[in-house]
Amino acid sequence: MDWGLKNRLSRIIRPKTGHTVMLAIDHGYFLGPMTKLEKPGETVKPLLDDADALMLTRGVLRNCIPAELDKPMVLRVSGGTSVLKDDLSQEGLTTSMDDAVRLNASAVAMSIFVGAPGERESILNLAELVNEAEEVGMPVLAVTAVGKELAKRDARYLGLACRIAAEHGAHFVKTYYCGGFEQVVDKCPVPCVIAGGPKLETEMDAFRMAYDAIQAGAIGVDMGRNIWQSEFPAAKIKAVNAIVHKGLTAKEANQLYEEAKSKAKK
Numbered sequence: 001m002d003w004g005l006k007n008r009l010s011r012i013i014r015p016k017t018g019h020t021v022m023l024a025i026d027h028g029y030f031l032g033p034m035t036k037l038e039k040p041g042e043t044v045k046p047l048l049d050d051a052d053a054l055m056l057t058r059g060v061l062r063n064c065i066p067a068e069l070d071k072p073m074v075l076r077v078s079g080g081t082s083v084l085k086d087d088l089s090q091e092g093l094t095t096s097m098d099d100a101v102r103l104n105a106s107a108v109a110m111s112i113f114v115g116a117p118g119e120r121e122s123i124l125n126l127a128e129l130v131n132e133a134e135e136v137g138m139p140v141l142a143v144t145a146v147g148k149e150l151a152k153r154d155a156r157y158l159g160l161a162c163r164i165a166a167e168h169g170a171h172f173v174k175t176y177y178c179g180g181f182e183q184v185v186d187k188c189p190v191p192c193v194i195a196g197g198p199k200l201e202t203e204m205d206a207f208r209m210a211y212d213a214i215q216a217g218a219i220g221v222d223m224g225r226n227i228w229q230s231e232f233p234a235a236k237i238k239a240v241n242a243i244v245h246k247g248l249t250a251k252e253a254n255q256l257y258e259e260a261k262s263k264a265k266k
């Protein structure tokens with residue numbers, strides 16, 4: 001791995017722990033102004049201390065995030081669809097590598113849609129993105145997207161999708177947690193982080209998922225809704241961070257969450 005690429009990655013994945021807490025706020029690129037993400041700049045402010053990186057689009061980066069912020073940015077560079085259509089798999093590349101470099105991105109991210117109508121184009125787009133990224137030492141995060149078909153999230157499917165992403169050159173992969181997740185990680189030659197998915201019923205559910213993912217070999221999370229749609233987002237990300245970097249169990253993390261929550265209420 002070239003020095004520049006390694007250096008960029010090491011800003012996202014903390015060298016001391018080999019783990020990362022990425023905060024995903026890119027949802028608006030096909031979902032519009034989601035609840036609690038209406039003003040992304042305001043949403044992230046109280047969460048930055050416990051986030052190792054932000055994942056976002058260039059529009060939000062340029063308009064909502066101060067350029068003085070010393071935080072690595074993972075730039076989503078795919079899009080072109082909206083939630084109003086049934087098939088979300090027809091994404092294309094939205095952002096040039098020149099623009100990613102201009103924005104001082106620490107990585108670029110795009111979705112692939114394995115098994116969906118847009119499969120071929122999205123995988124070829126990933127390969128092309130990697131070609132361009134290797135030229136400038138830019139890490140590529142492939143997101144194994146499932147569109148509206150959340151039921152696809154099992155180890156067989158996600159293992160296939162992650163492996164395909166790695167085979168096409170992604171430097172790290174973002175996928176969903178599922179039963180048998182160690183199989184997904186074992187057969188994927190690059191590091192995996194998990195998305196949180198839709199907000200889970202309880203905070204403890206999210207802590208369990210993060211803990212189980214780390215135990216199964218994930219190097220971290222790239223979580224959005226389960227953090228910023230929480231009633232106490234700052235307490236939530238603090239607890240998730242402690243699971244990822246300090247090895248807290250879900251129960252210990254929940255205790256930390258409750259303590260941080262009480263302080264926030266005072």
Ligand code: R5P
Pocket residue numbers: 024025026027055143195196197198222223224225226
């Ligand atoms: C999809 O909308 C984006 O790629 C998100 O970054 C990803 O789904 C992670 O966010 P969440 O934890 O809300 O699923």
